[in-house]
Amino acid sequence: MACHLKPYLEKYLRGSDGRSVYDRSKTMKLLWDAIGSEFGARHELDELNYFGQPEVSHLYAVQNSRTDHAPALVEACMNEYDLSGWTVDDMFNPGDVSTVRRA
Secondary structure: OOOOOHHHHHHHOOOOOOOOHHHHHHHHHHHHHHHOOHHHHHHHHHHHHHOOOHHHHHHHHHHHHOOOHHHHHHHHHHHOEEOOEEOOOOOOOHHHHOOOOOO
């Protein structure tokens, strides 16, 4: 994180339950990458068009999140992700597959 922003982030983006501002920032970035990026938007359209009623899909998601393996899945995901993106070799960051050339 940029040094000049850190005091503001610590004040307005505090973590809770023993989590730091870094953990909360990482969680928010991961959520955006999952639902707000181009991949997330495409996935949302596919769900709306091919998976039936949205209410039923949401109920299934809630039901599945209450299983024992859900916390382990979240922990594994967070361990493989940081503010720069994925840290493991088998996942791609947007810069890896972009068709736009960068200097």
